[in-house]
Amino acid sequence: QAASSSDQSVNPVVQWNKNLLVIVRTPDAQPTTIHPTRSFALMHAAIYDAVNAIDGTHTPYLVRLDGTPRSASQEAAAASAAHDVLVALYPTFKSTLNAELLQSLAQIRDGEHKVQGIRVGQTVADQILALRSNDGSNAPPIPYVFGNAPGDYQSTPPNFPPQPQFTHWPRVTPFALQRANQFRPGPPPMLTSDRYSVDFNEVKSVGIANSTSATADQALTGQFWNGAIQNYWNEISQTASVAQNLTTAKNARLFALLNLSLA
Secondary structure, three states: OOOOHHHOOOOHHHHHHHHHHHHHOOOOOOOOOOOHHHHHHHHHHHHHHHHHHHHOOOOOOOOOOOOOOOOOOHHHHHHHHHHHHHHHHOHHHHHHHHHHHHHHHHOOOOOHHHHHHHHHHHHHHHHHHHHOOOOOOOOOOOOOOOOOOOOOOOOOOOOOOOOOOOOOHHHOOOOOOOOOOOOOOOOOOOOOOHHHHHHHHHHHHHHOOOOOOOOHHHHHHHHHHHOOHHHHHHHHHHHHHHHHOOOHHHHHHHHHHHHHHHO
């Protein structure tokens, strides 16, 4: 009989999400040309397809495994899939990730269900990584030339970086969208329009640090969206997961939906 998620103090999907948050927050661990949302999407896509291969109640994202026993451990599949993806993405963390995997698997009863779950996770992780190996994320950033005309983008204070980041990212194959510009908003209003003046003055007044016109809620909202938003949303999802005592299958779907939409 497969071990249930209640056998573990922390659900493996949540635990491996925490593991990745630690990595992306470690100085110099995240490649500067690879957006961290890709790592979250890859890991949770693998977890979802591995768990769903056993659960069998939803449509796979990319990988379909036929004939997977329903008695295989979803928890072992989730942990194994997450581990193998992260080792491929962050090889310098291999020893730490190996230790985390042993800790995750130690909470699952030994037996064939555990072995089957591990095998499912490994298989799905390999296929997910292979399918995304040529998605354009390894391409060098495209040099940006700053213009001098009114309305042209300029390097922003206070650090004034010499180049914008992730200029190549619009060419990376999306995880959920059909194309990168599928829901792109229209252009800004004309520089000479009243709408532009109103919007500009509002942003300058409300958005400046220590603004005297921004409400407390507006200031907090600005701080929230100014940070590494994918990290915040994942922490919010962790809190919701624990509060709702979600199963491994439900956690796999929750975090896959979140991170595939953020990537």
